[in-house]
Amino acid sequence: MATRLTRRTSPEALGLSADDLRSMYRTMVTARLVDEAAFRLNRQGKAPFVVPVSGHEGCQVGTAWALERGRDVWVPYYRDVGVVLVAGMTPYDIFLGLFAKADDPSSGGRQMPNHWGSRRLGIISHSSPIASQLPHAVGIAYAIRYRGEDAVVGSWFGEGATSEGIWHEALNFAGIHRLPVVFVCENNRYAISVAQNKQMAIEDVADRAAAYGFPGVVVDGNDVLACYAAMKEAVARARAGEGPTLIEAKTYRYFPHTSDDDDRTYRSREEVEEARRRDPIRRFERVLLDLGVLTASDPEQIAAEIKEDVERRIDEAWAAPDPDPATLYRHVFAEPVDP
Amino acid sequence: MTEKNVVTAIHDALHDAMAADDRVVVLGEDVGARGGVFRVTQGFLEEFGEARVIDTPLAEGAIVGIAVGMALHGLLPVAEIEFADFIHPAFDQMVSEVARMRYRSNGDFGLPMVVRAPWGGGVHGALYHSQSVEAFFAHVPGLKVVVPSTPYDAAGMLRAAIADPDPVLFLEHKRTYRLISGEVPDEPYAVPIGPADVKREGTDLTAISYGLMLHHCLEAAARLEREHGISVEVVDVRTLNPLDRETILASVRKTGKAMVVYEDNRTYGAGAEIVATIAEEALFDLDGPLVRIGGPDVPAMGFATNLEHAFLPDVDLIAARMLELARF
């Protein structure tokens, strides 16, 4: 059975400075505000499709924070605004994608928003079929070990993804070869409308790790520090050659699955309200206020600053050039400039 | 030059590629200790070690998907699907991932990888060890699909496939493995992916083919020359995507008559694309009807010898249709 990580480690013991903590907090708030702006843009008819992150900021920022930019590899899925912000994407990049602009770093406006990718940042391009990126994470981990590098691959997905055959195939291979990869399940209890009890007969996805011969850890996904602690340990194990870990972060999504969904058809408002009481941002705020890392006026101040920046980036991204239809036939196969 | 059969030529070319570049790794079912069910990787495990010769779990989606990851991180994987018939579990990886990685990332990521798969009938393989899968994949932009049919082409095209910055589905006709032999240079050489090859020159009609059917066409052409003095040009397609329309059209314009011969079931097969190309581009150069010979539109071939024969076009049938077309 999976380990339950409930112990609260102090930020110091985790090696996080006050600057780190503020920076994590800002990243979480940025993800939330990007989301809120994106839904507004959707209602205004400027953003045809939005995939929300709200509710997942703690588990995303907490786990992603334990990887290192320029060293490690990120294999996120569509909900991972928080992960890609940690990996080095900016709100401007995200809005370029939302508006399908030519400079969208992920795909130049070819893919739907949130289909992240950037060779420069080590974020691996992914597609829409759920769980299809899992074997890629594992193959990269194999290549890392083969080449004698000390990088670790982080791979994120929802609990619905764990029903796909390819998810099992990937974890099985990673276990056999004890590869440097960490699997992070953001369990928000729904795959679009399908509740967890229709998705699997078990309570904890992390229990599945036992079948692959590596540890599974359940962590409170609304506790960013607990997520960081779990990931930090898993990354250290992976780097030391001790193999993969499956981390399951229990969380919740506050908005519909996407801007095209209506979540009132499958879950009650009471349930959503109840979950919102465990908001990872508010919770982290209280920790930081208690620690004196934030003062009482900081949250409002920080939110105002980020909001202003987000609005500016929206304007810039909106004004950026659209893709040129003449590029339709490009990059089917390699061109002289391609990698 | 050394006389080799197709499977030995592939084995040797893959061996040389591994010896020359340690980024090349092979992965698949039974490729290690067993050396592959068709012996393509025989001796590799002993020589290159288990980090480079990877016996995978029985999971085709993972074989292809893990090769994708390897290709994304500096390796040159050559994945083996034990029989082309079992590539279907990997269809999503092939179509959604392998073929689209470069396009969807706007050129940011490329996949230098090869997926090898033995295909085709005539080996008592019945429904699930005889299939032609080329049409499924040749339909997918972003995938190169090659069907070499001689030892020389197989070895040269495998070398080109491994050197290619894009993914190549490398289809090896099982019946040709030990049936077809030919001269293969001892020093490394590449046969480019793309160009078709005129395997026999002729003036009266053009037969376009690949795989086992190519060899049947060559035999039928020799018979027509001998028995009727009819001169058949035989074009080996070699690469299905990208298709070498120029070579095909040049031959058809020269002879004025064209037939396509393939063992996949006819409907929506590769031959349909080839005759459509000729109809679009060279209709007024034709002096006879376009002829398409393919397998019957039944799910697959049977195990019994006579059922297998009933499915596969043979030399007699091809020769008869050639004669008919030549006399039209």
Ligand SMILES: Cc1ncc(C[n+]2csc(CCOP(=O)(O)OP(=O)(O)O)c2C)c(N)n1
């Ligand atoms: C292979 C595949 N089947 C169906 C879909 C449609 N789809 C998109 S998201 C989704 C639910 C995924 O749920 P989960 O993995 O729990 O992630 P979450 O969206 O909850 O974060 C579905 C069914 C898809 N994209 N891919």
Ligand SMILES: [Mg+2]
């Ligand atoms: Mg979910």
